[in-house]
Amino acid sequence: MPERIVVPFGPQHPVLPEPIHLDLVLEDETVVEAIPSIGYIHRGLERLIEKREFTEYVYVAERICGICSFMHALCYSQGIEEIMKIEVPDRARYLRTIWSECSRLHSHLLWLGLFADGMGFENLFMRSWQLRESVLDVLEDTTGGRVIQGTCKIGGVRRDIGAEKLAEMHRALDPFEEQCRNLGDVFLNDETVKYRLQDLGVISKDEAYALGAAGPTARGSGVAIDHRETGYAAYGDLGFKPVVETAGDCYARCAVRVKEVYASIDLIRRAISEMPEGPLDVKVKGAPDGEYFSRVEQPRGEVVHYLRGNGTKHLARARIRTSTLANIPPLVKMLPGAQLADVPVVVLSIDPCISCTER
């Protein structure tokens, strides 16, 4: 039996912009065990709720993660709205959907780029990020911020998108979709990419389900869960089918995200053409009294905000379970059997967002 050695991976590692630490137990070049340890970005955001009023905490919620910032704010706001029985106006629900899907687009394109970088395909990395900039331009035009938007608030949204801008966005979607399809074609059909990704980091449907995988990690293994199906914001009106692949390897997880890019473009297109007129927000009076589990589908999977109010301006408890935390047990299952050189690709395939994980 070959001798076992332990190779540390992270917290500072060239492939990951974020700090996670893995102890990789190797036999020759093959990983036999991976032991994760986290906590490098832990800030203590759940306790910060004691120091912020419930309306101000939206800003903190946005900064749980800078990539899916809008969706954290959305998840938190929906929770408070549910506790306080606030009916959000239709136009606000549609605008929230558009901004959510824009966030998903920029997050998936960001991930596709990092993933390409992880497998050593520099050119594809640059192409993905080039496309991502056009999504950020739309976000900046409509909200004022590139990565932190600040437009979601309790009771509605803070800004409107004018009819002219909506029409411009609608016109820009067709050429954008064509560019995305050209990019996706490389990820899905290029021989070298397939050779690198297929049969790597396999996790079966049962394992993924038992270990509580979320988002594209679960859907890549054939578990058809997507919280957009529950119909929050305007997803109920627009209708939505989750994207599912069955192979459970890195290629399948990549394919899910590529196809979700197309699905997001389609959702934005339909949301723009069905955009109702009306007010943007309702006035919020009083303070939340009660509890609620708010769930939203983020680019990385399901995020849960558990909120409990006691009738004062400060909530009694917030509990935030993010998708990467749910995806770490499946990751630990995927790594054994992989070669050391493939570890970055397998780690990236769950789209780790450590900032979310550690809050």
Added chain:
Amino acid sequence: MSTMAFLKRSPWILHYDASSCNGCDIEVLACLTPLYDVERFGIINTGNPKHADILMITGGINELNRAVVRNLYEQMPEPKVVVAIGICAATGGIFRECYNIAGGVDKVIPVDVYVPGCAARPEMIIDGVVAALSILEEKRAKMTGAAQIKDDARHAAGEST
């Protein structure tokens, strides 16, 4: 030295995410990609602290990453410049009241340039790197100056004996 002069404007950068929300980190990466593309000036994001001239840190300091930040800084060769990106790296920002945040990066290592913003915009980050370049040059001049003085003293001592 003259053959190396053209490299003065092409520092290598080490990026570390202390405890940021990712917002500033993806903007640092956005600086490298086609829209802003600082790589055309030879500014390269390296993963190796021993190759780096400029340390870019996002986010504040907490108990676990304190040692990591210090370790990265100490591994970098002199002269080196630290750029703190975003308001969290400057003061802790919106997270400053969290129980696990000790404050800005300057609690652990000396910071030369503070880039404001939440999240810092790529233009501001590039501005910060440009400001860091002249500080790097000053530090280099000071080092070579000190080496020159030492050299002269050695020569003077050698001639007198």
